[in-house]
Amino acid sequence: MGVLSNRVSKSQVSPGDHIYSWRSAYTYAHHGIYTGDDQVIHFTRGRDEELGTGTILDVFLVSSRPTTALGRCEKCGVQADSSGVVLSCLDCFLLGDPLYRFEYGIDPMTFLAKARGGTCTLAKSDDKELVLHRANYLLNNGFGCYHIFRNNCEDFAIYCKTGLLVVDQNMIGRSGQAASFLGAPLAAVVSSPLRFVMTSPLGFAAVTAGVYCFSRYAADIGVRRDVAKVAVEDLAVNIRPSTITEQPNATADLLSLDNNSPAVNNGLPPRS
Template identity: 65%
Template sequence: MGLLSNRIKKERLKAGDHIYSWRTAYVYAHHGIYVGDGKVIHFTRGRGQEVGTGTALDLILLSSGPNRSGIPCPNCITQINESHGVVSSCLNCFLAGGVLYRFEYGVSPALFLAKARGGTCTLATSDPDEIVVRRANRLLSNGFRCYNVFKNNCEDFAIYCKTGLLVAEQGVVGQSGQAISIIGGPLAAVLSTPFRLVTANVYGMAATAVGVYCASRYVADIGNRRDVVKVEVDDLAAGLATGRLQAADSGNQLAFPAQC
């Protein structure tokens, strides 16, 4: 754990940890919650669901989810139910040959900005481990809305399990740091383009783009956002059926489309 890497050994894992593993040459990471006994609960596309982008990015996202090699795994074959996308897998199937990393919570602004990639840490603090595990197990039975790479992906699922926070407006990007990074990169390039009018210094333009990128990540982090609400997992499970969720921190009813 540290500035350059969140890599962790399997024997150091504890129930309630938010873990992830990079897929497809470090382009995309798959996230989940370690619940103990070598098991991970995580969120992916349910069978028959579209990935949700309609772009070449869909090819990358096909690598997410548990081992789908066609070879039965004796450790988790009886525990996989992909009808709603939330699944339980053994740790090895979750990693799918990748390296194990642990997501960091409650990091300082300096450490957050020093991280080159989104989707590895957050300014938000985690709830107690027993609450995290309860949320993950509850959602394993009830699902976690419809999968969408930008609004409701595996990292959003893990962050919710850790914090109980959801983005109130579904018309915007979700909590996912890696989704914000995907959007932030092109945004930085666009916003830094006017800088070319005043300088031809390539280093100056690069510094401006990096600054915009880091600022967009920082402002959009779930620990800074004002469009998030605390939702109890039982209320979320009930809201999946009714399309309305109860915000625990405000008592307000929130319109929240639950169906795909």
């Protein structure tokens, strides 16, 4: 893995890998799980739902749907207006953009050296057999409603790789790029009062960068304390057919199935 780029060739990816491709001149990335045989399972949005707001704001980001506007892909059969969890060919997933591999279990220094979120995590990946089981199970059962901050394509891929689910519905999801997007303005706001006591613009920039890096680190799925490890069968039961955003108590109901289980709590102390 490179510090500046996680770019790989098609021959370098293996089944169970979390892959992604940058969209709109590196504005955001689309993520998925490579299953082998030139196929990818990924979570896509419906028309004009990239932000998940149902407002005009949704149209400002380019579609993450797996095919072009030409209709049906002759190679994999995916429709241009497909949404939800889909299986497509790698070409439809990439849409002509380069291929990158998301990295797991990296050290904190390498993580902080990354300028952008959504490329790696301190969390460790499960075995590929379990990763592929989760991805295929959710292909048939869905992953709830797409939301750019709480339930997006990166959240889907990270869940498939780790089985970790954010407990607090009001917080951002597992997505590193969402944490980066929210962390930049946070860093500016927190650092702004310090500009009056700093004589050097370089010092102010360093503080801002430090706050940004800390916010990314604190939001990483590998260090957060508001996550639980949930079996995919339990997850699918609780989010199908309703959406996560429409059922704010869905996660609480899910965790109450086995509230004191170490497997569910990801090794955390039992909740009272």
